[in-house]
Amino acid sequence: MVFSSMTFLLIFFPLLLILYFCRRQIAWRNGVLLAASLVFYGWSGPVWLLPMLLSTLVNYACALKIAGAKRKRARRGLLAAAVAVSLGLLFYFKYANFAFNAVRGLLGLGRVELGITLPIGISFYTFQILTYTVDVYRGKCKAQKRFGRLLLYVSCFPQLIAGPIVQYSDIAAEIGRRQTTMEDFSGGMRRFAVGLGKKVLLANICGRILEETALAGRGAPLSFFGAWLSAFLYALQLYFDFSAYSDMAIGIGRVLGFHYKENFNYPYLSRSATEFWRRWHISLGSFFREYVYIPLGGNRHGAARTALNLMIVWALTGLWHGASWNFVLWGLYYGALLLIERFLLRRVLEKIPGGIRWTATFILTLAGWVIFYYTDLSAVGEHLLAMIGLARGASGLARAAFIDGAALSVLEKYTVYPLVAFVCALPVAPWVKERFRGKRQERRLNIATTVLLTLLMAASVVFLIGQSYNPFIYFRF
């Protein structure tokens, strides 16, 4: 099930809230939420609950044993077992086909599809459950004795299938005790409305426009302008799609009494790649920093080791997004950018005017999204070449056309829509809020915001009617 579906909006969510709030006891609320989460996840096929249950069960048992074990070696062995099962499941479902064909490729054999279906959200819940077991091992949190509560943490539907990656230690207390204030309820619902609007009115429409542009590998050659336009549209689609899911997850979580950390902070304002990754998918960055980079040694063993650690982390970050070489390349691309910024440009960057840094960062981000978009690396090359005004012809490189028919058609049909969408990716709301100070002003703003969000909610439902199945892009990760 997806948040932006009629089933969720009109049936699942309202019914859940009625059932959830009809009794105050935490056991009741946890029970309702757990049952709802399992229905939510199993909606597209109950069989996919099995890997999640298995992973949770193994981690539950291992964490309990780790907490009880006194010898370090035993604790380490149990942790290794839990990690091996969790990552083993992830590897099987997500990477087996990729690895199998990579080996076949090395042996000069043709591609064979293994036909393994990827359970949605497996990357997210695997990382979540690992934060629990590792934190128990580190003594950062206590082992959860009630399996139901641990299963609730893993399967809790708001953040289950597309993040944010919630670390166990962040919500351990709320699983056992939480309440929803009036402010939590209205604030959560309003955040949900913002997310729904982002998804339906911005991400989906940017995606629709993107589909109308010429893209590499579709027959028609890319023009210079068309290449930039499509990269820009994809950047917007990806941001709105993913941040919308995070907004909705955080909003629903708040309605239910959970307080998740922010996952995005206006990433397209960034003036360096380093800053971009402090603002984009924050929970993934935190996970890799705390559970991979620091255990690898972080920056404590000299520049060369730091560089190596960074490249390992970024290759894994890329691979986490998908079992395809373009994701690995995308991760390494960011690894390289971060290394350059860290070791070569640190002092230079400080002297460059902010506007130039922003422009350069945005261009590099768009180039990164091109790598991210195409699983076919030759299409990546074709698109990047078009972005510098070149096209691959029969007799080598030639000059790409400035603009193509599809791009012209998009400009005629949607005119300023992409720019309006871009403005929505900027911190407009905080800027407006800043200008309404004082009790009276704030009250006015609150009324205006509530009315506006009611209209946004209605508009989202209306637009949703005409849109067919519209899953979130980050589902596939």
Next chain:
Amino acid sequence: MKHKFSFKVTLWWVLALLFLGVSLLVFGEKDARQSLMENRMLAGFPRLSLRGVFSGDFMTEFENYLSDSFFSRSELVALSEDALGLFSRRNAEDVITQDIGGAIEDEFDARSEPTAAPDEPDAAPAAPTPLPAPTPEPVKREYPVYSERVSLGSAVNERDTAYTPLSGYNFWMLKTDGTRQLVYDYTPKSIETLMAGLNAFRAALPEDGAVHFALVPVAQSANWWTRNTDKFCGWLSNAEEYMEALADDGVYIYNAPAILAEGLANGEYLYYRTDHHWTPRGAYKVASAMLQRQGLPVTSFQDYQYKVNTGYLGSIYTENPSAALKAMADDIEIPSSLAPVHSYVVHNLTASREIAYMREDWSNYLAYLQGTQTPWRRIVSGASTGRKALVIADSFGNCFAPYLLPYYDEVHMVDLRKGNFSIEEAGGSVGDYMSLYGVDDVYVVLSTASGLNYNFTQKYLLQYLR
């Protein structure tokens, strides 16, 4: 106070959403039906089964159902498109002449899609002239493969020339300067596959039976010409020549572009402005040509009484809504029958349910025969000729079939587009159905949007015959 107000409002959101959801489940339309605006079947309430639940199919279908059964769905979809249309700078002329309707039919495959091509020299001027005989050998060409909507008249780029053939089986626009512009490019193989299907149908008919075939351009192509008469003076298709060469006895090919050309040149209302379909006047012209070829006396167009409903805004408008296009709203002319008619939807070969023959109260294309009905439709005409016909068509057939009624006791219809026909629902193959009802003649009438390289003629025509 601040939070109380927000709390109350957001609580109302939840209650309103639940009210909507429950209302949809209780009062929502449960049967599948056609959406003219989106040119597809809207989902009905799915059948609950354990298998469906475990495979996840039930949930997917349920989601489709909730969305498709939404109250005032068409109006709300139009509203959202109107809102998006506010950004558009395209004028009405751009819209009705540039977007080919292919994308709104199902399975808009890549192979014979419209191609913006360089002009070809030495083309026929206003009147169609014979072209060099096409070579029947398959020509190896590289075709673009993309499925999204394409625009005619978009900038021609270098790569187009690589896959644009300078000879073969094509549909062109004739230009006033004596050149011609390629619109559709058909491969010999696609024509051969089509003809294999038509010949197989002929073989399944009685000895005196016949198969009649016409491939009809969509409205955007007609508008492209008739609204740019300073640049274009006609259109031309030579694919029919190769079809005729491959046709068995009793298989008749009609060149619809040639049949419609004169009327279009004279400004007759043969196509809609805001919709990709032809009008009954266009359909009548092609039907008349088919009847005349059989030596039948053709009832004049005016002999049918017409109920005219105004204000029709069709698929072209829906895709690109604008005030200017709204001002060009079309008229729906609904022909009456010359004798009392009974129309049925048939399932499982024989299980039938009577429906209205026409919807005279509707002012959209669904008014004709009440839209495409699946899997079979049977119309008992009230005539007594001792013959029965089967019309195999996409939605263009709904305007066409009424003009066959005076000549057949029964006219049956089937639409083989994906999603409109399944053997399970139909209860048997088209061949089974033809034998059961004693069909004498078959009419295959397709728009270029469901053209030669789509599953319809390349796969299903033969597959569903047997």
